[in-house]
Amino acid sequence: MSHGGIDSSSKEKVMALEVYKVGKTFRSDTGTSVKALRDVNLLVRQGELVTLVGATGCGKTTLLNLIAGLDTPDEGYLRLGQDLRFGGNIAHVFQHYTLFPWRTAISNVSFGLQMRGVRRTERLCRAAALLAKVGLKGFENAYPHELSGGMRQRAAIAQALAIEPKLLLMDEPFGAVDDSTRTELQQMLTDLWQENQTTIIFVTHNIDEAIVLGSKVIVFSERPGKIACEFKIELPRPRDRMNNEFTKLFIQIRTMLSGQLD
Ligand SMILES: Nc1ncnc2c1ncn2[C@@H]1O[C@H](COP(=O)(O)OP(=O)(O)O)[C@@H](O)[C@H]1O
Ligand SMILES: [Mg+2]
Incomplete structure (x- = not known):
C-alpha cells in the first residue's frame, strides 16, 4: 500500500497506527477454523477520522480488537504511533452501551x-x-x-x-438507535472530532454513515476481511447527502459491497 509519498521521519511523526499484512484465523477446539482477516494493510494518521465499512462478519470487530490489544494477529503486525506507545490512551465505544x-x-x-x-x-x-x-x-x-x-x-x-x-475506537456505536437519533449523534461526533482532533477509527456497516463521518473511508471485502478500497473524502462538513459527489461515492461503495450487505 502506498503511504502517500511522505518520508519516513515525518511519517513516524504523524502516524497514529500502522497495520501491516495482518491476518487472523480463529480456531476452535473441534478443529474448525475461520479466517477472519487476510493481508490487511492500513495507515492511520493522527487526527484522522477513519471509517471502516463492510458487511456483517467481514472482520471489522476483529480488526478493532487487534488495534485495542485485546487479541493478537497471527500474521503481520500492528504498530501504534509514538504518542500511543508511551502511555497514550486508547478508548473503546461499542454498539451496546457499556455504562455501569x-x-x-x-x-x-x-x-x-x-x-x-x-x-x-x-x-x-x-x-x-x-x-x-x-x-x-x-x-x-x-x-x-x-x-x-x-x-x-x-x-x-x-x-x-x-x-x-489519543485514539478512539468505535464499533458500530450508533447501530442500535433510530434514524433521527443516529443523525444527531453523527453530528455530535463530527463536532467533537473537529474540536479535539482525536484520531478516531469508526466501524459501521452503514455506507451513508461511513461517508457522512469519514475523512477517509476504508471498504472491507467479504470474509476473510481484506481492504478492497480506500476513499479520501474531502466534502465540506456538515456533509450534504444530496451532494452529487456524495451520491456518486455512495453508489460506488454500494456496488463494491453489493451482495455483501443485508
Ligand atoms: N472469538 C472468535 N472465535 C471464533 N470465530 C470468531 C471469533 N470472533 C469472530 N469470529 C468470526 O470471525 C468473523 C469476523 O467476525 P467479526 O470481526 O465479528 O465481524 P464484523 O465485526 O465485521 O461483523 C466471523 O465469521 C466471526 O464469526
Ligand atoms: Mg462487529
Whole structure:
C-alpha cells in the first residue's frame, strides 16, 4: 500500500497506527477454523477520522480488537504511533452501551478519572463539562436505565473522552438507535472530532454513515476481511447527502459491497 509519498521521519511523526499484512484465523477446539482477516494493510494518521465499512462478519470487530490489544494477529503486525506507545490512551465505544448500571451518568463519566487518581472535585467538574458537551446537561444524576438509547451512547462517548484518549475506537456505536437519533449523534461526533482532533477509527456497516463521518473511508471485502478500497473524502462538513459527489461515492461503495450487505 502506498503511504502517500511522505518520508519516513515525518511519517513516524504523524502516524497514529500502522497495520501491516495482518491476518487472523480463529480456531476452535473441534478443529474448525475461520479466517477472519487476510493481508490487511492500513495507515492511520493522527487526527484522522477513519471509517471502516463492510458487511456483517467481514472482520471489522476483529480488526478493532487487534488495534485495542485485546487479541493478537497471527500474521503481520500492528504498530501504534509514538504518542500511543508511551502511555497514550486508547478508548473503546461499542454498539451496546457499556455504562455501569449502578452508577449515575456523571459517576460513569468520571470513573476513568477516578481510576487515574484524579481528585473528586476535579473529576466531577470535568465529567459535568463533558456531559454538557455531549448534550446531557441536566442528566448528570440519571441512571443508565433512565436514559434513552441515544442518550446512553452520548454518555458512553463522554465516558470514553474523559480519559483524553489519543485514539478512539468505535464499533458500530450508533447501530442500535433510530434514524433521527443516529443523525444527531453523527453530528455530535463530527463536532467533537473537529474540536479535539482525536484520531478516531469508526466501524459501521452503514455506507451513508461511513461517508457522512469519514475523512477517509476504508471498504472491507467479504470474509476473510481484506481492504478492497480506500476513499479520501474531502466534502465540506456538515456533509450534504444530496451532494452529487456524495451520491456518486455512495453508489460506488454500494456496488463494491453489493451482495455483501443485508
Ligand atoms: N472469538 C472468535 N472465535 C471464533 N470465530 C470468531 C471469533 N470472533 C469472530 N469470529 C468470526 O470471525 C468473523 C469476523 O467476525 P467479526 O470481526 O465479528 O465481524 P464484523 O465485526 O465485521 O461483523 C466471523 O465469521 C466471526 O464469526
Ligand atoms: Mg462487529
